[in-house]
Amino acid sequence: MVEIPTTRPTRICLVRHGETEWNAARRIQGQIDIGLNETGLKQAEAAGRWLKGTGIAALYSSDLKRAWTTALAIGVALALTPRPVPEMRERRYGVFEGLTYDEAKASHPDGYAAFEGRNADYDFENGESLKAMFARVTGKLQEIAAAHPGQNVVVVLHGGVLDIINRFVRGNSLETLRDFLIPNAGINWIATADGRWTLESWGETGHLEAGALDELPS
Numbered sequence: 001m002v003e004i005p006t007t008r009p010t011r012i013c014l015v016r017h018g019e020t021e022w023n024a025a026r027r028i029q030g031q032i033d034i035g036l037n038e039t040g041l042k043q044a045e046a047a048g049r050w051l052k053g054t055g056i057a058a059l060y061s062s063d064l065k066r067a068w069t070t071a072l073a074i075g076v077a078l079a080l081t082p083r084p085v086p087e088m089r090e091r092r093y094g095v096f097e098g099l100t101y102d103e104a105k106a107s108h109p110d111g112y113a114a115f116e117g118r119n120a121d122y123d124f125e126n127g128e129s130l131k132a133m134f135a136r137v138t139g140k141l142q143e144i145a146a147a148h149p150g151q152n153v154v155v156v157l158h159g160g161v162l163d164i165i166n167r168f169v170r171g172n173s174l175e176t177l178r179d180f181l182i183p184n185a186g187i188n189w190i191a192t193a194d195g196r197w198t199l200e201s202w203g204e205t206g207h208l209e210a211g212a213l214d215e216l217p218s
Helices: 038-051 065-078 100-109 109-116 128-148 159-170
Strands: 008-018 056-063 152-157 187-191 196-206
Touching: 008 038, 008 159, 038 065, 038 187, 056 065, 065 152, 109 187, 128 152, 128 159, 128 196, 159 187, 159 196
Parallel strands: 008 152, 056 152
Antiparallel strands: 008 187, 187 196
């Protein structure tokens, strides 16, 4: 027997920020406040155009510059002012921040192995563990959903945050190797109703002319 939801779902569109120069250089940003490059600005505008007519009631964003600028461009298209949510900032990568992935691997081989192996307790020497990040991100996600029952909402955020949310919605562990892409300015829809979360679509890039970079190096 198929269960029919008793309430209209709250749908949340998660948009990763547009490209930055550090994304292009495969340099780890974490909470260092890097702005969008020219490609990123165009991607943000394209995401806004794509979301017009989707009935968005509210717009939230990480307050880091690369996300906030993306949200401002989307807000122009949707005639909405973004609301800051610091809880949706990128993960704090501690001693990795500012390094390329290759530099991090060379400088901190044991830490990089823990990072690649998705050790949920590893915190980059006073950065942030996956467990700590999971608590702050999912707590705020549920708070946003509760504030907009039956509505469509946009949240602009970061690759690491999207990684957490995908696992939360699908019920996958933090340690499981990633089996999905997280492109810059990618559009991802999730929904919740009657206490259950579902993933509607993920990593949409049809609105982008030349595709987009994934959150991790290939």
